[in-house]
Amino acid sequence: MRYTSTTTTSDGITERDFDHDGVPGVLWTPAGDPTGLVLSAHGGGQHKRALGSTARAHHCAAAGLAVVTLDAPGHGDRPRTPEDEHYATEIRARLTTGRDATAVVAEYNALQAARAIPEWRSVLDTLVEPLGGATGSDVGFWGVSMGSALGIPLAAAEPRIRTAVFGLVGATDALTLAATTITASVRFLLQWDDQLVPRDAGLALFDAFAGPRKSLHANPGGHGEVPAHELDDAVRFLAG
């Protein structure tokens, strides 16, 4: 992991841009010793410093947590393959013409998971030790929509992830299978009027999580309209 720039904000939060084997990312650390580490994965079409990712990171750091985010494959400062271009065009075309994008989003998400999971595991290996023992045993994950499509199989493969905020994604065979093996405590966010995720598919995926602690939080509104109180609530859940 090669740090390329460091800035400290007025509230004592340090932001470090880095490059990890060609994957650009940002590490936020709180003023004092972090009490845990949160892996924060952005949604489709977004990037490591998108408004949502940055707000989430600052809220977490203010609560004492370190946060790391990466540009997903084909997103942000990373090159797009012809496959990325194909899916981006196809998903956009379907959404703008009001056609069903569920299947093609699920296909692209599966591809993203296959590419991103090894990157996240490598970042986790690199960060856990320097951040200290307590942090290493308290790893959380926060990613909805495409962030959950990679986060759910990541958490299934990574028992170091103890707490996870997922949501805005529906059941597929692969995600359902992964969900049944996750032991982390899960907060699952569902938007009641999500135009990209059929309600029943979201409820079915929540149903599949087999761990003893899981909570579904459902709110009115579309895919991008998770209310602000869920942000605060998720920070409390991860910091808890």
Added chain:
Amino acid sequence: MRYTSTTTTSDGITERDFDHDGVPGVLWTPAGDPTGLVLSAHGGGQHKRALGSTARAHHCAAAGLAVVTLDAPGHGDRPRTPEDEHYATEIRARLTTGRDATAVVAEYNALQAARAIPEWRSVLDTLVEPLGGATGSDVGFWGVSMGSALGIPLAAAEPRIRTAVFGLVGATDALTLAATTITASVRFLLQWDDQLVPRDAGLALFDAFAGPRKSLHANPGGHGEVPAHELDDAVRFLAG
């Protein structure tokens, strides 16, 4: 309202037993001026000082809220009519023999609502003024199961109720109709494996709330197994 006894606990919370036109109840007030008033309705077969009601009241009072609870008709220190006895026997018999109790519970709940709503409105009229102006404009309701069966039509009739914690109850024609007219912010608790409330009936009732702010919190477990973190969360929601 005639106060029959007053005690103050070590944390400065005052508990007053009272009788209001023949209805026994308890009023808890915090050490300082209350910032709001919560109407707390217990579930079927319980009473005004049941463990759950008392824990809820102490958590709310510690957060600065006044809390009032009543014995429901046919519950606690109140006389049971032959109808109460009939329903209590019938519901118990169905539950212990594993038969479906949904319809008979819904019937009894509707009867309870018709009897209890005028009592709650009268208590609210009596308490709002003495507790002061700020409290009177910030009234919350907290009742699940039978408590919601009366609380949902109560909140529909009482625009003074601005915030409400409901749950553990399924859609019926009467509850669905009431839910569509409620303007209060709603927190709805659903137990994913509720043996008394079919999952779809709970989801359908959540769907019916027409106000702009509502959140569903669903957790694994049966009817009586709402996790402790939802207690803290509900207090924060009501105190917010």
